Amino acid sequence: MTPESSSSAEAEKVVKKEHCENHANCMKLIQMALDGEASPEELEHVRQNLGNCLPCNRGYNLEKAIKQALQLRVEQKAVPQSLVDCIKSKIHEL
Amino acid sequence: MTADEFIAVRQYTESEKYAIFDRELMPHIQSMYNFAFRLTQDEDDANDLVQDTYLKAFRFINSFEKGTNAKAWLFRILKNSFINDYRRKSKEPNKVDYQEVETYYDSEEMAGTSQTTDLRAETVQELLGDEVTNALNALPIDFRTVLILCDVEGFTYEEMAKILDIPIGTVRSRLHRARMLLKEKLKTYATHMGYDTSERSEDEESL
Ligand SMILES: [Zn+2]
Numbered sequence: 001m002t003p004e005s006s007s008s009a010e011a012e013k014v015v016k017k018e019h020c021e022n023h024a025n026c027m028k029l030i031q032m033a034l035d036g037e038a039s040p041e042e043l044e045h046v047r048q049n050l051g052n053c054l055p056c057n058r059g060y061n062l063e064k065a066i067k068q069a070l071q072l073r074v075e076q077k078a079v080p081q082s083l084v085d086c087i088k089s090k091i092h093e094l
Numbered sequence: 095m096t097a098d099e100f101i102a103v104r105q106y107t108e109s110e111k112y113a114i115f116d117r118e119l120m121p122h123i124q125s126m127y128n129f130a131f132r133l134t135q136d137e138d139d140a141n142d143l144v145q146d147t148y149l150k151a152f153r154f155i156n157s158f159e160k161g162t163n164a165k166a167w168l169f170r171i172l173k174n175s176f177i178n179d180y181r182r183k184s185k186e187p188n189k190v191d192y193q194e195v196e197t198y199y200d201s202e203e204m205a206g207t208s209q210t211t212d213l214r215a216e217t218v219q220e221l222l223g224d225e226v227t228n229a230l231n232a233l234p235i236d237f238r239t240v241l242i243l244c245d246v247e248g249f250t251y252e253e254m255a256k257i258l259d260i261p262i263g264t265v266r267s268r269l270h271r272a273r274m275l276l277k278e279k280l281k282t283y284a285t286h287m288g289y290d291t292s293e294r295s296e297d298e299e300s301l
Contacts, residue, residue: 028270035244035269037251061215066276070245073223074230079127083141084120087148091115094152 020055030060034067099174102156111155118164119151125247126168132242133176135231143180147172166249170257173239181235213281221284229279237272244269 020026026049032038033046049056106114126147130140150171151158158167230238243249243257251269255262 028266031270031273032266035251037266058215062213062218062277063273065215065218066273066280067245069218069221069226070230070241071248073221073226074246075223075227076124077128077131077137077140079124079144080141083127083144084123087123087145088120090145090149091112091152 016052016054016057018054020049020053023055023059026053026056027059027063030056030063034060034063099171100154100157102154103159104156106156106160110160111152114155114158114160115152118158118160119148119168122165122168123148125165126172129169129242129247130172130176132231132238132246133173133235134180139180143172143176146175146179150175163253165247166253166257169243169247169249170259173257213277213284217284218280221280221287225283225287226280229276229283232279233272233275236268237275240265240269241272241276 026046029038029042029046029049033043038046046056046060050060123144126144127140130143130147131137134140134143147168151168158164230241233241239258240254243254244251249257251262251265254265258265260268
């Protein structure tokens with residue numbers, strides 16, 4: 001975090017609202033934004049909510065952390081070379 | 095298999111078929127194997143499923159337009175093979191009827207409680223890969239599938255709609271529900287593993 005972003009976060013904390021009237025809907029938009037599937041209007045809406053709503057902020061950070069965990073920390077199984085060889089030889093037998 | 099799945103769009107020569115297979119289909123075998131393993135949760139079944147999928151792909155390669163989205167095409171064949179040939183005999187622990195689950199999580203009440211989960215981003219960041227993997231594996235298969243396709247494999251909603259043969263709106267809502275369920279699982283894991291899931295300040299943190 002850069003110095004200016006943490007200090008501005010401190011300043012914003014005072015004015016951010018504690019309750020989100022439309023949180024279920026906000027979370028849908030936040031997920032679409034993180035998935036790269038939100039329209040420019042929807043992105044703008046999310047950006048505004050992140051600036052002035054604490055529950056939306058927490059929700060965004062949580063969804064982002066979960067998405068990153070799935071992207072980067074889910075165990076990957078190396079494909080066995082025997083499977084690759086087997087498929088190739090079966091194809092050439094056809 | 096849906097009817098339009100293997101309609102020939104081209105007539106490739108024998109050498110073209112092999113070239114397409116090697117250059118466009120085989121490069122996705124690592125992702126395919128991972129997807130198969132996530133679905134079957136069994137190495138032997140994953141092997142068979144990937145092999146069946148690639149043999150089917152080669153047999154019907156005339157229905158693949160060269161230079162288009164080979165990964166999505168292969169994933170769709172694999173998913174359909176899994177449903178048709180493996181799902182019935184698989185060791186799937188979550189034999190929950192999808193419709194039932196969807197209806198359950200559709201209720202406003204359920205949506206409301208799941209939205210207010212107090213799981214923290216910092217807690218998720220502390221979880222180990224194994225714990226994240228276990229939480230994902232514990233989800234019913236349809237929810238697990240959308241998370242794998244979207245977050246692990248990075249498919250777009252449109253690609254997912256094609257792979258799963260469902261409308262984009264259903265992709266969106268299924269993903270949303272999958273994430274609610276995953277949050278609950280992660281929260282349970284975090285609590286069991288002794289991660290502090292409550293609010294705390296930096297100076298309370300100790301080893
Ligand atoms: Zn909000």
